[in-house]
Amino acid sequence: MYLYRAVDSEGNTIDFYLSELRDKQVAKRFFKKALANYTLLQ
Numbered sequence: 001m002y003l004y005r006a007v008d009s010e011g012n013t014i015d016f017y018l019s020e021l022r023d024k025q026v027a028k029r030f031f032k033k034a035l036a037n038y039t040l041l042q
Contacts, residue, residue, distance in 0.1 A: 015038075
C-alpha cells in the first residue's frame with residue numbers, strides 16, 4: 001500500500017489517500033485536489 005498525505009505548513013494533515021498501486025498521475029491529481037480544497041477553506 002502507498003500512502004499519499006497532504007500536510008499544511010504546521011504539519012496538520014489536510015487529506016490522505018491510500019492506493020495499492022504507485023501511480024504518478026493519480027498522485028498529482030490527488031495533491032491538486034487536496035490543495036484546491038484546502039485553499040477554499042482558508
